[in-house]
Amino acid sequence: MIIREAVDKKIMNKIVYAKNRAVELLKKHGIEISNAEIILDENLQKIADAIINENIPKIRINPNKIAEFDSYDIVFIILHELFHELLLTEVDEIDIDDFDHKIYNKATDLEINQIIAKMIGTDKLSNRLISYVIWPNYYGLPFNKRWHFYYKELKKKGY
Numbered sequence: 823m824i825i826r827e828a829v830d831k832k833i834m835n836k837i838v839y840a841k842n843r844a845v846e847l848l849k850k851h852g853i854e855i856s857n858a859e860i861i862l863d864e865n866l867q868k869i870a871d872a873i874i875n876e877n878i879p880k881i882r883i884n885p886n887k888i889a890e891f892d893s894y895d896i897v898f899i900i901l902h903e904l905f906h907e908l909l910l911t912e913v914d915e916i917d918i919d920d921f922d923h924k925i926y927n928k929a930t931d932l933e934i935n936q937i938i939a940k941m942i943g944t945d946k947l948s949n950r951l952i953s954y955v956i957w958p959n960y961y962g963l964p965f966n967k968r969w970h971f972y973y974k975e976l977k978k979k980g981y
């Protein structure tokens with residue numbers, strides 16, 4: 823039990839450090855959010871997710887899945903989840919009748935990952951992280967487009 827707690831404490835410190843860097847980076851880019859709350863959840867299916875309620879972000883993280891990533895990778899993962907909440911709510915940019923949530927998630931991931939890679943600097947990210955997240959070239963698509971572009975293209979290509 824004591825060992826488990828020590829491990830959790832070490833991971834928690836790593837995550838809190840990354841969270842503070844993430845909030846700082848957002849501030850530098852003109853996005854002010856309140857200090858985020860971190861919740862460790864071993865039962866979470868994904869590595870992380872986030873919700874923002876009244877400007878207060880709550881970030882859930884699976885400590886077992888995050889342990890293998892470097893410090894800047896964790897900043898990336900936290901920012902990724904926050905960006906889903908912060909920036910990309912313009913669902914009306916696409917044809918709602920034909921809305922495909924899986925493609926929407928992929929398309930927003932493509933835009934978000936590029937924004938964050940620029941914010942952090944690709945050279946600071948591990949190869950593990952870079953191969954873990956998705957990029958436009960995996961789908962034969964160009965970089966530097968908005969998510970609605972990717973949505974339409976992914977749909978056309980049948981992803």
Ligand SMILES: [Zn+2]
Binds near residue numbers: 906930
């Ligand atoms: Zn995502």
